[in-house]
Amino acid sequence: MKLNLAQWGNKLHSGEKTYPIVQQRKRWFLVSGVLVALSLLMLFTKGLNMGIDFTGGTEFRVTDTAITEPEEARAVVAELAPDETARVTILGDNDVRIQIGVLDEDTAQQTAREITTQLAEAYDVPEAQVSFTQIGPTWGASVGKAAVKSLVVFLVLVSIVMALYFRAWRMSAAALVALAHDLIITVGVYAATGIEVSPASVIGFLTILGYSLYDTVVVFDKIRENTANLTSQHRYTYDELANLGLNQTLVRSINTSVVALLPVSAILFIGTFLLGAGTLIDISLALFVGMAVGTYSSIFVATPVEVALRDNEERISAHTAKVLELRAAGESDVAISEDGEVRVGAVDKGRHQGTAAQPKRKKRKG
Amino acid sequence: MARVKNEARRALTWLGAIVVGLYGLLAVGVVTGGASMTPSLALDLAGGREIVLTPVLAEGSSETIDQADLDQAVEIIRRRIDGSGVAEAEISTQGENIVVALPGNPSEETVALVTQSAQLQFRPVLTVSYDPTATTESTDEASATATDEATDDASAEPSASAEPSTSETAEPADEASAEPSAEASATADASAASEAPAEGTDPSSLEWITDDVQAKFDALDCTDPANLSGVTPGDPALADAVCDETGLVKYIVGPVEMDGTDVATATSGPEYNSQGSLTGRYEVRLDLTDDGGDKFAETTGRIKDLEEPRNQFAMVLDGVVISAPSVSTTITGGQASITGSFTQESAAQLANQLKFGALPMTLEVQSEQQISATLGADQLQKGLIAGLIGLVLVVIYSLIQYRALGLVTVGSLVIAGGVTYSLIALLSWTIGYRLSLAGVAGLIVAIGVTADSFIVYFERVRDELREGRSLQAAIDHGWRRARRTILASDAINILAAVVLYILAVGGVRGFAFTLGLTTLVDILVVFLFTHPVLMLMAKMPFFAHGHKWSGLDPRQLGRDTMYKGRGRVARLDQPTLAERKAAAAAAAAGGTEAADEPSETVDARPEGEDNR
Numbered sequence: 001m002k003l004n005l006a007q008w009g010n011k012l013h014s015g016e017k018t019y020p021i022v023q024q025r026k027r028w029f030l031v032s033g034v035l036v037a038l039s040l041l042m043l044f045t046k047g048l049n050m051g052i053d054f055t056g057g058t059e060f061r062v063t064d065t066a067i068t069e070p071e072e073a074r075a076v077v078a079e080l081a082p083d084e085t086a087r088v089t090i091l092g093d094n095d096v097r098i099q100i101g102v103l104d105e106d107t108a109q110q111t112a113r114e115i116t117t118q119l120a121e122a123y124d125v126p127e128a129q130v131s132f133t134q135i136g137p138t139w140g141a142s143v144g145k146a147a148v149k150s151l152v153v154f155l156v157l158v159s160i161v162m163a164l165y166f167r168a169w170r171m172s173a174a175a176l177v178a179l180a181h182d183l184i185i186t187v188g189v190y191a192a193t194g195i196e197v198s199p200a201s202v203i204g205f206l207t208i209l210g211y212s213l214y215d216t217v218v219v220f221d222k223i224r225e226n227t228a229n230l231t232s233q234h235r236y237t238y239d240e241l242a243n244l245g246l247n248q249t250l251v252r253s254i255n256t257s258v259v260a261l262l263p264v265s266a267i268l269f270i271g272t273f274l275l276g277a278g279t280l281i282d283i284s285l286a287l288f289v290g291m292a293v294g295t296y297s298s299i300f301v302a303t304p305v306e307v308a309l310r311d312n313e314e315r316i317s318a319h320t321a322k323v324l325e326l327r328a329a330g331e332s333d334v335a336i337s338e339d340g341e342v343r344v345g346a347v348d349k350g351r352h353q354g355t356a357a358q359p360k361r362k363k364r365k366g
Numbered sequence: 367m368a369r370v371k372n373e374a375r376r377a378l379t380w381l382g383a384i385v386v387g388l389y390g391l392l393a394v395g396v397v398t399g400g401a402s403m404t405p406s407l408a409l410d411l412a413g414g415r416e417i418v419l420t421p422v423l424a425e426g427s428s429e430t431i432d433q434a435d436l437d438q439a440v441e442i443i444r445r446r447i448d449g450s451g452v453a454e455a456e457i458s459t460q461g462e463n464i465v466v467a468l469p470g471n472p473s474e475e476t477v478a479l480v481t482q483s484a485q486l487q488f489r490p491v492l493t494v495s496y497d498p499t500a501t502t503e504s505t506d507e508a509s510a511t512a513t514d515e516a517t518d519d520a521s522a523e524p525s526a527s528a529e530p531s532t533s534e535t536a537e538p539a540d541e542a543s544a545e546p547s548a549e550a551s552a553t554a555d556a557s558a559a560s561e562a563p564a565e566g567t568d569p570s571s572l573e574w575i576t577d578d579v580q581a582k583f584d585a586l587d588c589t590d591p592a593n594l595s596g597v598t599p600g601d602p603a604l605a606d607a608v609c610d611e612t613g614l615v616k617y618i619v620g621p622v623e624m625d626g627t628d629v630a631t632a633t634s635g636p637e638y639n640s641q642g643s644l645t646g647r648y649e650v651r652l653d654l655t656d657d658g659g660d661k662f663a664e665t666t667g668r669i670k671d672l673e674e675p676r677n678q679f680a681m682v683l684d685g686v687v688i689s690a691p692s693v694s695t696t697i698t699g700g701q702a703s704i705t706g707s708f709t710q711e712s713a714a715q716l717a718n719q720l721k722f723g724a725l726p727m728t729l730e731v732q733s734e735q736q737i738s739a740t741l742g743a744d745q746l747q748k749g750l751i752a753g754l755i756g757l758v759l760v761v762i763y764s765l766i767q768y769r770a771l772g773l774v775t776v777g778s779l780v781i782a783g784g785v786t787y788s789l790i791a792l793l794s795w796t797i798g799y800r801l802s803l804a805g806v807a808g809l810i811v812a813i814g815v816t817a818d819s820f821i822v823y824f825e826r827v828r829d830e831l832r833e834g835r836s837l838q839a840a841i842d843h844g845w846r847r848a849r850r851t852i853l854a855s856d857a858i859n860i861l862a863a864v865v866l867y868i869l870a871v872g873g874v875r876g877f878a879f880t881l882g883l884t885t886l887v888d889i890l891v892v893f894l895f896t897h898p899v900l901m902l903m904a905k906m907p908f909f910a911h912g913h914k915w916s917g918l919d920p921r922q923l924g925r926d927t928m929y930k931g932r933g934r935v936a937r938l939d940q941p942t943l944a945e946r947k948a949a950a951a952a953a954a955a956g957g958t959e960a961a962d963e964p965s966e967t968v969d970a971r972p973e974g975e976d977n978r
Contacts, residue, residue, distance in 0.1 A: 063741045139732030150869035210862035214855035252825040260814035263756025270752035283807045
């Protein structure tokens, strides 16, 4: 498998094998467009299932109990907080989570304490094994606000950094489009599946931003390198060189994604099967979805968008026209396969050229 | 060649020095106490109670809460908690909120201490007792001078010169030991009353000292920290026995005459004399409201002629006397200045305390979380298992992908792990950082991010090999390009971490902290370990000749011949010139012609790609 992947990588690098991702960008734009539209639709119709950290509420958690009967908890809540309906979830093998709404402010402390005692009794564990979290509605709102604020600040700063780094607004714009794409789809997955959004998931969302950009930066770096002397040659178009760069970084993209996803999957696995819902699983789920989407977008969204933007640039479009013109006239020595694909990178195998290989006289086109 | 080696060795030496330095520092910390080899854990891993409080102003108040007020509130809560005997409580501000983390399962009383609001009261001093063991000077013997509208006016001057503050504060210790004992016994004799006096009695009257109050006063031990914080202020309508902030003085004070609502604001600054020049001392200026000014005039008018110490009024914040200046004139106009042996710092502190006391602020519980110790331990354990599994998976994958080169990844991850661990342990010692579950998640995610930078580097080197460079040149070129990419992406990560750390609240910060920290460690390791090690490895025949298990085998990368320049092409399966010579010297044989291989490899790369 290794050998195949290495050979595959070699072929991708030399241009022997190329996936026409940039050329087929309309197809990928359509796919992404549909996904984004679906995500937005889910977001606005179904909405996110915000956790009690955002809405306010009270959560109890009984750890390490032999009894995992939801009814026990419901009975306790019905007795002590009759206005509340308890949502009881069994986590893992022996944890029970009980969620109720915001308790009456004046007696919240006391009620919470009583419920804790009763739960400990009902589930036959020492009181020390019952945890509780109580969150006021205003605090929840402020947590949400802080998250949105940091998102906006981060985006602004990142736009500045990207613009400085690439010194080309089109690349920054394309990177940000990919970023928005990742974020919307990840949030869309949360909306569609109805998985609870906690502050930890928000951490995950925000980390995706960094990761998605990271991936895009690597691809763009290679494209920049390939197209640095674009106008001094008339063999390949910008599209083709960008596509080569994309293909050349494909192995790296896959490797980095796998390596980044492995630890995240480990958390997700442990979280799901051993620990039950909590900080770890919330972070890792968001990261898992986001990283997967992020890898996709750095390949199928960021570069195609960048090329689409670039093609509108006069310099580039003039160059492309020139290249195609030469090619049509048969004056270009590029290898074109049967299905009309241009082989970028290595041309045909060398042959002896005789005097043709000698330096040409000046003022004649080479 | 030697240059490369030296460079690599120097980098590795630096890294070694940094690692030894970090652990050495940690060891010093452990030996001298205070530090621990293991990082301290946050509440969600250690178990305990976390309470988030938001200061809320009374409705209609036009005041604003600034950082100084928050710090003051934190200070008051800390003193209360420390006084109650709960160890290792962590109280901090986050944005506009105050986060109190109490270990274990604190009692309701302790929790109540946190949420109770601090009150500022002005009470007349009835009697004073100095701690006989106290030898340090008591710094709070300030006195109020009348500084009404005509503050700088010469007319205010006589009072300033008449008041005894300078002499008092100059030798507070002497006076402390000499005078008060007599005073205290005298007042004790005088106050035989066992019942609270009727309403309308002069608040400075010694009749307020009932048997109860006297008993409390006698029993009051101001060296006990419990009495220096969070003391529930006694009935405002009765006398009470309270301690001084420093624990050196105890007072019996009369009923409350004014409270925080009567104070408009308080400021501190250098003291000016009547000529408007600096005296070199500091003062605290107290601005009262109209209502407060009237009350203050009444109080000062009454007590100015009383004998020591009844000419003092005590400012009691949260049940502790923060200042008890003596008064020699009636202070009208609602402005007073407190002078005495203030330093700039102590003046500012008193002003802050008074200003804080003036705020109509209550602390509202926003969220409360009780984590049982078993849940915390469970989460830590599972988190570590998850991290271990993630690490093992990454190691396996990189060994499959990069073979021997994968070992560099493993080594780099180990070094990164070691540095990160020591940094976290050091930070929990120096700045009190506590590792939370979100922080652990950040560390696990960082494994992937750190490994990513190695992959970017290795892939780059492989790319260069594919283009036909020798390993040395490939590492050189690959490094120069990968460095840029790694720095750019790490910069973005750090940016994300900083933004999150500054703006977000709660658990998000713990995550941002570890993410930022590990990103920095990543840069350190890539520059000081991964790259130097690769440079050194390029010298080893195993890698330089592209052994098939080295992960840098040009044949597997699609190259079996290499253009060496000047029309020469080298085949990798053939020995180099140096080796040939060595072989020839050894066996007087061997050595094949290398120069007349077909120049197949001098092929076209896309133009514009090979531009250096």
